[in-house]
Structure formats: C-alpha cells, structure tokens
Amino acid sequence: xxxRYLMWFAHEHLDFRHAEMxxxxxxxxxxxxxxxxxxxxQPYWIVDLPSETxxxxxxxxxxxxxxxxxxxxxxxxxxxxxxxxxxxxxNISNKWIIPNVDNEISxxxxxxxxxxxxxxxxxxxxxxxxxxxCKHFTMKEKVDKIEKFSYLPLHGPVKLNKPDVTLSYIEFxxxxxxxxxxxPCDLFFGKWIADGQRDLIQVHSLKKRQxxxxxxxxxxxxxxxxxxxxxxxxxxxxxxxxxxxxxxxAAAHFGGYIWGSDIxxxxxxxxxxxxxxxxxxxxxxxxxxxNLKQYGIESKYLDVLVSDFSLxxxxxxxxFDAIIxxxxxxxxxxTEKIGIERDNYTLSEHHLxxxxxxxxxxxxxxIYSDLLNFAARHxxxxxxxxxxxxVVRDEYLEEQIPTHPCMKLVSNSEQVLSKLTARRLLTxxxxxxxxxxxxxxxxxxVHNFRDRYFAIGEISRREKKERRAEELANSxxxxxxxxxxxx
Amino acid sequence: xxxxxxxxxxxxxxxxxxTGYPLAINATNIKVTEVDFNPEFISRxxxxxxxxxxxxxxxSIGHSDGLPQTIExxxxxxxxxxxxxxKVLLEVEIEExxxxxxESGRRFxxxxxxxxxxxxxxxxx
Numbered sequence: 001x002x003x004r005y006l007m008w009f010a011h012e013h014l015d016f017r018h019a020e021m022x023x024x025x026x027x028x029x030x031x032x033x034x035x036x037x038x039x040x041x042q043p044y045w046i047v048d049l050p051s052e053t054x055x056x057x058x059x060x061x062x063x064x065x066x067x068x069x070x071x072x073x074x075x076x077x078x079x080x081x082x083x084x085x086x087x088x089x090x091n092i093s094n095k096w097i098i099p100n101v102d103n104e105i106s107x108x109x110x111x112x113x114x115x116x117x118x119x120x121x122x123x124x125x126x127x128x129x130x131x132x133x134c135k136h137f138t139m140k141e142k143v144d145k146i147e148k149f150s151y152l153p154l155h156g157p158v159k160l161n162k163p164d165v166t167l168s169y170i171e172f173x174x175x176x177x178x179x180x181x182x183x184p185c186d187l188f189f190g191k192w193i194a195d196g197q198r199d200l201i202q203v204h205s206l207k208k209r210q211x212x213x214x215x216x217x218x219x220x221x222x223x224x225x226x227x228x229x230x231x232x233x234x235x236x237x238x239x240x241x242x243x244x245x246x247x248x249x250a251a252a253h254f255g256g257y258i259w260g261s262d263i264x265x266x267x268x269x270x271x272x273x274x275x276x277x278x279x280x281x282x283x284x285x286x287x288x289x290x291n292l293k294q295y296g297i298e299s300k301y302l303d304v305l306v307s308d309f310s311l312x313x314x315x316x317x318x319x320f321d322a323i324i325x326x327x328x329x330x331x332x333x334x335t336e337k338i339g340i341e342r343d344n345y346t347l348s349e350h351h352l353x354x355x356x357x358x359x360x361x362x363x364x365x366x367i368y369s370d371l372l373n374f375a376a377r378h379x380x381x382x383x384x385x386x387x388x389x390x391v392v393r394d395e396y397l398e399e400q401i402p403t404h405p406c407m408k409l410v411s412n413s414e415q416v417l418s419k420l421t422a423r424r425l426l427t428x429x430x431x432x433x434x435x436x437x438x439x440x441x442x443x444x445x446v447h448n449f450r451d452r453y454f455a456i457g458e459i460s461r462r463e464k465k466e467r468r469a470e471e472l473a474n475s476x477x478x479x480x481x482x483x484x485x486x487x
Numbered sequence: 488x489x490x491x492x493x494x495x496x497x498x499x500x501x502x503x504x505x506t507g508y509p510l511a512i513n514a515t516n517i518k519v520t521e522v523d524f525n526p527e528f529i530s531r532x533x534x535x536x537x538x539x540x541x542x543x544x545x546x547s548i549g550h551s552d553g554l555p556q557t558i559e560x561x562x563x564x565x566x567x568x569x570x571x572x573x574k575v576l577l578e579v580e581i582e583e584x585x586x587x588x589x590e591s592g593r594r595f596x597x598x599x600x601x602x603x604x605x606x607x608x609x610x611x612x
Contacts, residue, residue: 234528257528259492261604268601299523302577303492307604311500311611315508318495319535340608347609357608 004035004096004111005055006071006188007045009064010198011175013224014040017064019411019427020227024061027230030054035106041175042186043133046074046106056194061254063223065196069168072115072190075107081187084110086151116153119167119191125159127166129192134173134180145169149189166192197223203295204249210294211286212275213244213267215332221415221425222250225324228411228427229386231256235321236302240309240374243267243333245288247324252292252300256322260288260304261313263336265356268304310337310362310370319380327367329390329423330450337362364390364449368402372428376406379430384410390423390449392456406432420456488586488602490544491576494536498588498595500606507588509540510595514548514584522577529573530563536576545575 009017025032033048043066049055055068072088075081087110091097097110119126128149130142137145146169156164168191171184204219206212217225225247231237233255239247242260244267252258266272270286285293292298307313328335339360347355368389375385385407391400393416401409407428416422498507538558545551554571562568586595586602596603 234525234531236532263605265603265605269599299525299577303488303601305488305492305496305602305604308500308606311606313496313500313604315495315497317535338606338608338611340612343612345609345612347607355607357605359608 003049003051004071005047005049005193006069006074006170006190007047008066008068008170009043009045010066011043013064013220013413013415015413015415016224016425019413019425020062020064020224021058022411023228023230023427024058027227027232028054028057028061030058036104042172043175044172044186044188046071052193059194059196061197061227063197063200063220063227066198067168067195068193069170069188069190070115070193071188072111074109074186074188076105076186077183078187080107081189082148082151084108085149085189088116089113089151089153115191119165120153120155122155124156124164126154126156127158127160127163128169129166130169130171132171132173132184134175134177135171135184145171168192200253204253206246209246209249210283210290211244211270211288212246213272214275215326215328216244216246216275217326218246219250222247223253225386225425226250226254226256228425229322229324229384231322231324236319237322237324238320238378239325240323240371241325241327242288242304243326245291245304247326248288249291249295249297251322251324252297253295255300257300257302258292259302259320261307261309262304263306263308263338263359265306268306308338309374310366314378316377318378320378321380321383323371323375323379323385324387325371325385326388327364327371329453330364330448331390331453334359335362335364335367335450336360372402372404372407375428376404376430376432376435381430381433383430385426385428385430387426388423389426390417390421390453392449392452393420393422395452396422396424401426404428406430406435420460421453488581488597488600489577490541490579491532491536492602493544493581493586494541496586496602496604498586498591498593498604500604501588501591501593501610504588504590507590509537509544509589511587511589512544512547512581512584513587513594514581514597516581516583517548517550518580518582519574519578520580522573524570524573526563526566526569526573529569529576532576533558533562533572541575545579548579548581550575550579 035046035048038045059065059068073081073084075084091110091113094112094114096112099108128146130145170188172186173180173184200223201220206216206218231251231254235256237251237256237258239260242262245260248258248260262268270282274282288304289298289301292301336359338357340358371387379385401412408431409426410429411427413425414422496510498504498510501507542551542554542556545554554575580600581597582600584597586597
C-alpha cells in the first residue's frame with residue numbers, strides 16, 4: 001500500500017525544485033504520484049510514495065526539501081481539519097476515504113485509523129510541533145492549538161526531547177508577508193518522518209571553508225548539482241574547470257571519488273591572492289584536498305591536475321559517472337587556453353622549467369562545444385553532465401542552449417544574478433554512444449556572454465548617467481521655479 | 488599524484504605523439520597516506536585499469552611488493568588482493584618528480600603532488 005506524504009520545501013531556488021527532486025527520484029527509482037497538482041506558489045507537494053524507507057532515502061539527498069510528514073489530514077479550514085481527524089478515528093477500512101474523486105483539492109479525504117493507532121501505544125512518548133508559515137504566534141497560543149487535538153487516541157507520555165513519535169501541525173498563511181490573511185489558507189496534520197539536507201548549507205558554508213576562490217559555488221547550489229548529476233557512492237566524478245573545488249565537496253559528500261583539472265596553476269597550488277577580506281596570505285593547509293579533509297571526506301580525493309581543457313589528456317577508454325562543472329564566463333574569471341598570437345614562437349631550453357605559458361581567448365562557445373563533445377566521449381551511458389551557462393536575460397532563447405546528438409537536455413533551471421543577467425543550470429544525459437566522427441560543433445547557436453555582458457553594461461551605464469543628468473536638470477528647474485514664485 | 492591517475496593520463500596532446508601512453512614516472516619524493524578502504528570501489532575500478540601499466544608503474548617506484556602481475560578471475564572475492572590494489576591505487580602518492588612522454592621524452596613536472604600537464608605556447612602552435 002502506498003502512503004500519502006506532505007513534502008515541505010524551502011521557498012527559494014523555485015526553478016530548481018522539480019529538477020532536483022526528479023533527479024533524486026529517478027536515481028533512487030522511486031515512483032511518485034501527485035495527490036494534488038503542485039503549484040509554484042505553494043512550498044509543498046502532497047504525494048503518494050511507496051514506503052517510509054523511500055521517504056527517508058529522498059530526504060537524505062534533497063537540499064531543497066525542508067521536511068516530510070506522513071499526512072493524516074489536510075484541510076482548507078481549521079474546522080474541516082478537526083472534522084477529518086475525528087472521522088479518521090472511526091475509519092477502520094484501512095484505506096483513505098475519498099468522498100469526491102473529481103475534486104482536485106484533497107481537503108475532505110479521511111485517513112485510515114491504522115495510521116493513528118501505530119502512534120497510540122501507551123509506551124510511545126510523543127510531542128506535537130506547531131509550525132505556522134507567514135504568521136507568528138506566542139508559545140501560549142501554540143499550546144492552545146495543540147490542546148484542540150485532545151480527542152486523538154494518543155495514550156503515551158508527552159516528551160519534548162527525542163520522543164518516539166513527533167506529530168506535526170502546520171498552518172500555512174500564504175507566501176506574501178505583506179498580505180497575511182486572518183485565517184490560515186491551508187492546514188496539515190501528520191507524523192513527522194524526516195528532515196531534508198538544509199543543515200548541509202551551514203555545515204558546508206563557504207564562510208567556514210578553508211580554501212575558497214572568487215567564484216566558489218555556494219554550498220546549496222553545489223549540493224543541487226551533485227543531486228542532478230545523480231552522484232552515488234563509489235562514482236567517479238570530474239570537474240574540468242575545478243577552481244577551488246567547491247562542486248567536488250558536494251560530490252564527495254555523496255560518496256563520489258573526485259578528479260579535477262584547471263588551467264590555473266596558481267589556483268590549484270593555492271597561491272592566488274586570498275579571497276577573504278583582511279586575509280593577506282594563503283595559509284599552508286589551503287587546497288582542494290584540505291577542504292575535503294576539513295569535512296572528513298579526504299578518502300574521496302583522487303587528484304587535481306593543471307591542464308588545458310582544450311587539449312586531450314585522459315586516455316580514450318576512461319569513462320566518468322558524472323561531470324559537474326562551472327566554466328569561467330569571461331567576466332569574473334578569464335576564459336583562456338594556452339596559445340600565442342605570434343607565429344614561429346620558440347622557447348629556449350633553460351627557460352622551460354619555470355615557464356608560465358601565455359594564453360589566448362578560449363571563447364564560451366568553444367568551451368561548451370568542447371565540453372559537450374568531451375562528455376559524449378567520456379561519460380558512461382545514461383550518466384549526466386551538469387554545468388552552468390550564463391545568459392543575458394532579455395535576449396535568452398531556449399534555442400541558444402548548446403546541443404549535441406549524444407546528449408539529451410533533461411533540465412534547465414534559471415538562477416537570476418542581476419537585473420540583466422542570469423545563469424542556467426543545464427543537465428544533460430548521455431543517450432547514445434554513436435559519437436559523430438567530426439567533433440560536433442555547437443558554436444553556431446551559442447552566443448558570447450562576455451561580449452553581450454559588457455555591451456549591455458555599457459548601454460545601461462550610459463542610460464543611468466543620462467537619466468541622472470535629466471533628473472538634476474529637472475530638479476534645478478523646479479528649485480528655480482520655486483524660488484521665482486517665492487519672490 | 489596517485490597511481491590511479493597515472494593509469495588514466497596520456498601525453499597525446501603533444502604534436503606528433505600517437506598514443507602517449509603510458510607515461511614513465513621519475514619520482515624524487517613518494518609518500519604513503521592512509522585512505523579509507525572501499526572494496527566495492529576498488530572492485531569496480533579494476534576492470535577500467537590497464538593492470539600491466541599499474542604494475543609496472545608501481546614497480547618503477549618500488550611499491551610492487553606482493554602485487555600480482557596479472558589479475559585473477561575472481562578478484563572481487565579476494566580481500567587480500569583488493570587491499571593491496573587499494574594501497575597501490577590510492578595510498579601511494581608521488582609528491583615530487585616528473586611524468587615523461589614515452590614517445591617524445593617531454594617531461595611534465597609534479598610538484599606538491601599536483602602534475603602540471605600544461606604545454607607551452609610554442610608546442611600548441
């Protein structure tokens with residue numbers, strides 16, 4: 001028998017909610033059935049899932065999931081909620097009573113009393129948590145709310161610290177803090193099952209991480225990427241633009257063994273200028289490896305290498321289970337490969353040892369073209385490439401997204417960066433081993449973000465200046481007019 | 488640099504080099520660090536390796552003790568063997584030294600455990 005659960009999400013990164021959850025569900029091969037159609041304005045899903053074990057597996061992965069409860073009742077008003085629960089006590093049919101099948105809202109459904117009976121044992125201690133969204137209540141008011149559930153057959157002692165059963169009562173007052181209704185618009189009651197991985201955001205926080213760079217990915221987005229790449233224990237993971245290795249921390253956390261490469265020698269040796277305010281020199285322990293050590297997952301470290309992604313280095317037969325990366329966009333980090341504009345350049349033997357090669361522009365279109373070709377060649381079948389792709393918001397069209405015949409785009413979520421720009425998290429799945437003889441060129445469809453970024457910035461800067469000048473002029477006229485009038 | 492990485496690296500990016508595999512190792516400083524043993528991972532990775540290359544690499548830096556030259560058919564069940572493979576693949580690391588292209592003799596320096604596979608601008612022209 002499948003069971004009904006309420007999945008409560010954090011109200012942020014909305015565009016990533018489905019992408020992350022679908023990746024986790026398909027990785028764990030867990031079927032899901034929506035009891036109510038999910039909506040972007042509501043931070044919850046009401047779903048049927050096969051078992052409590054499945055719920056715990058999902059919660060052990062998702063960073064956008066706050067918690068998951070076994071749903072006993074959901075209603076649109078307080079009276080209805082209590083009516084449902086009162087009826088549930090008498091529902092011995094061992095299944096949900098659904099009075100009106102056509103109704104899209106499940107607010108009159110009555111759960112089987114077996115769900116309650118499991119918790120009613122006089123030896124089982126319990127507590128009731130009251131959560132209210134978008135409205136604050138005092139402890140006294142919350143206790144009053146709990147008292148109203150006194151008809152429930154709970155015979156065990158109340159225990160606030162680590163009880164056997166945690167019941168959860170949720171009142172939802174919408175998501176608009178400036179327009180909070182008098183009565184809650186949704187109410188839920190059920191048994192708490194598991195929390196999601198919100199804690200990881202603090203544990204992996206960049207604020208406390210030893211080694212970070214200017215463009216280190218924040219902990220939450222790194223975990224989302226690892227989930228979308230479906231990284232499982234023992235997988236081999238590569239980040240070909242590794243930088244300070246922030247994506248690999250999340251990958252290793254889920255058991256992936258990690259390789260990274262980057263063209264920036266100084267970065268991998270942690271000899272770049274420190275990113276933190278007030279820090280003068282890099283510390284000795286600062287390195288990608290040091291970060292993994294900090295989180296107790298150093299055993300998942302394979303190696304990092306200084307290399308140029310535009311040139312092949314790995315042996316042909318090597319296959320990765322996942323490739324996750326955040327390529328440079330050419331704005332905060334340069335897009336470069338080894339090269340020189342001059343012809344017939346030679347280097348004398350005694351310069352060779354400490355030589356730092358010159359670099360030329362490695363445009364974003366080339367990077368994505370190489371990345372997709374590389375992934376098609378070096379991913380195991382069915383596995384995923386997850387990468388960021390910067391866009392100018394006004395000009396973004398879905399057709400701009402790079403394509404490859406062997407790589408299917410499975411999700412595309414937007415993170416807004418500024419009024420003008422955003423980046424999109426692209427997830428590709430390898431669907432074919434039939435790799436074209438000549439490298440597939442995706443460049444025709446990819447625009448050059450760097451050029452657009454600076455061109456647009458230039459216009460808006462000029463606009464701003466003109467607008468300010470105009471305002472100044474207007475106010476000068478206004479002041480003058482006022483002065484004239486007062487005379 | 489671990490030997491698992493060495494097993495996957497080539498120098499085929501160099502002009503005129505056909506396979507560039509396996510790279511020779513000149514090590515001046517080797518260290519052994521302890522890494523958690525994960526038999527499932529080792530069993531999974533072994534079929535992906537060129538075992539002969541691994542054995543020769545381990546031998547060339549003096550860490551082939553007790554390591555068989557060929558893999559036996561049911562290696563997954565032999566935990567003693569998996570432990571030895573684990574040590575050679577993940578625990579032995581080249582801190583300082585060079586990787587050498589077998590065809591051109593080009594050296595790629597390893598410093599503080601990180602190989603530098605960058606070419607010079609002259610080599611990519």
